[in-house]
Amino acid sequence: MRYTLPPMHTLRAFEASARLRNFTLAGEELHLTASAVSHQIRALEAFYGTALFRRQRHEVVLTASGERLLEATQPFLAQLSALGEALRVRDAQRLSLTAPPSLVSRWLMPRLGAFLAAHPQVDFKLHATTALLDLDAEQADLAIRYGDGRWPGLHAQKLFGESVFPVAAPVYARKHKLVGETFEGATLLRDDFQSWDRWLGAAAPAPAPAGPVYSDSALLLQAAEAGHGVALGRSVLVADAIASGALVRLGERAIDAPGAYYLVSARDATDAPAVAAFRQWLEALA
Template sequence: MRYVLPPMHTLRALEAVSRWRSFASAADELHLTASAVSHQIRALESFYGSKLLQRNHHDVTMTPAGEQLLGVVQELLQRLSEVGESLRRRDTRRLSITAPPSLVSRWLMPRLGGFLGRHPDIDFRLHATTQLLDLDAGQADFAIRYGAGAWPDTRSEKILEERLFPVASPRYLSRVAKRSGLRGLTLLRDDFHGWEPWSAATGQSLDGSIHGATFSDSALLLQAAEEGHGVALGRSTLAEGALASGCLVRVGKGETMSQHAYYLIASSRRTDTAPAQAFRQWLLDPASA
């Protein structure tokens, strides 16, 4: 259906003049000049082809046509105001988080029930993606990102540091039980950490090891290790669940700290909503982790 409607600002002008019965007072409310309000009323009268206001020397009154239109305008503005208030209340309970899929599946999901159970009224939305959402535009309240902690126009807080060490499934290790160190073992890796820097930092030799597959997602790397495809350079944050369950075990004692960490970042141009503040407090509380 095609709607033939006048500009909304002219309707606001009509409603304000009808209440104040004065162009000057209506102009003050609308932060306009009296001349601008008068121009908007004339534009509205031209749109409908009817005289809407009777301009007297000390007063402004409505014509019958103006009274007829005013009733509809007041109802419309009231309804829009009520709907807008309802939407604003709903939005203030909305919380949107974006995080890498590997962290979501391996670390966040096992803990998230604690937050959701504590705040059942929050409309929680989780985007498991490596895509950088626009925090300034409100596409997400927070992003959890892996890196050095420097992102332009953001507020960032370190939430998780990581240690790097080799891990493998017990089944795989049983097949290579007679091997010494990493010699002859298939080394799996992801796009974030290579074996050579780890070897240089720990003094662990890679001589005789076999270069295995590379994965773009760290959760897939650990899954490959769990399936017995080789030894993964595990990241402590992501591997802790599999280590606790026995799906993975550490290989040797070589360990180093990662130069990167997980950070909670938010737009420096936006203030946190109440749900966002609650999530931040929960995430940074050691008891929650």
């Protein structure tokens, strides 16, 4: 359907002038001069081809045509204004986050309930993916990424680093008499994120890591918890499992992981209330 409508700014000037019965007061409300309001009213009268006001010395009075237009204009503007407020509130409470699946399942999910309980109005959406979603294209408001903190065109704030050390299920450790960092006879579980080479080193002979390879660190740790072997655990991802007793740390030595976790956003983005609340919560938690 094709609509024949005047410019919106002329309707706003008309409604304010009709309500206040004065171009000067209408201009003050709209942050315009009285001359600008008068010009917009003349443009609206030209659009409809009829006079909308009778100009008197100290005020303006609606004509019959002006009365009819006001009856349609006031509810129209009120509905648009109310809808705008509703849409702004909804957008303000929307929050979309992207994060690696391993971090989501092993660290974020056990803690996320506290945030959602404290902010029940937030419309939350989580993308658990290793893909780097385009934050400038608003595919997500925030991202938790692992790396060196350098993503061109994006703002990155470091949350936490991590260290790496061997872990195993308590039953598996006892069965294979794993003491310290001696893993003879054990199956060394692997993932695509890191190998055992850096840990073992040339000076620490050990069986070739012949265990299965997992594409995700969370799967690797699930295999270790199930007693399938020894895994190199990343401190952030194994903290809860060690605290609960599902995994035990083997030895005291740890090496720094090559990267860290960062909270990433579009460089020029302005945080909506829900995004700001999540950022503050995550910073405090980290």
